[in-house]
Amino acid sequence: EFLRLWFKENCNPYEDEILPAAPAELVTELAWRYVF
Structure with a gap:
């Protein structure tokens, strides 16, 4: 989810x-x- 939000804020x-x-x-x- 956090990675998706980063992409949403930095590009389209x-x-x-x-x-x-x-x-x-x-x-x-x-x-x-994720591992721990």
């Missing part, structure tokens, strides 16, 4: 042809929380 996933990469820190933190 329905209209943008190229989406920005999510920050590595955010992906790492969310992955860590």
Whole structure:
């Protein structure tokens, strides 16, 4: 959910042809929380 919200705030996933990469820190933190 948090990753979806980040994309919603930083681009338009329905209209943008190229989406920005999510920050590595955010992906790492969310992955860590998902595992534990």
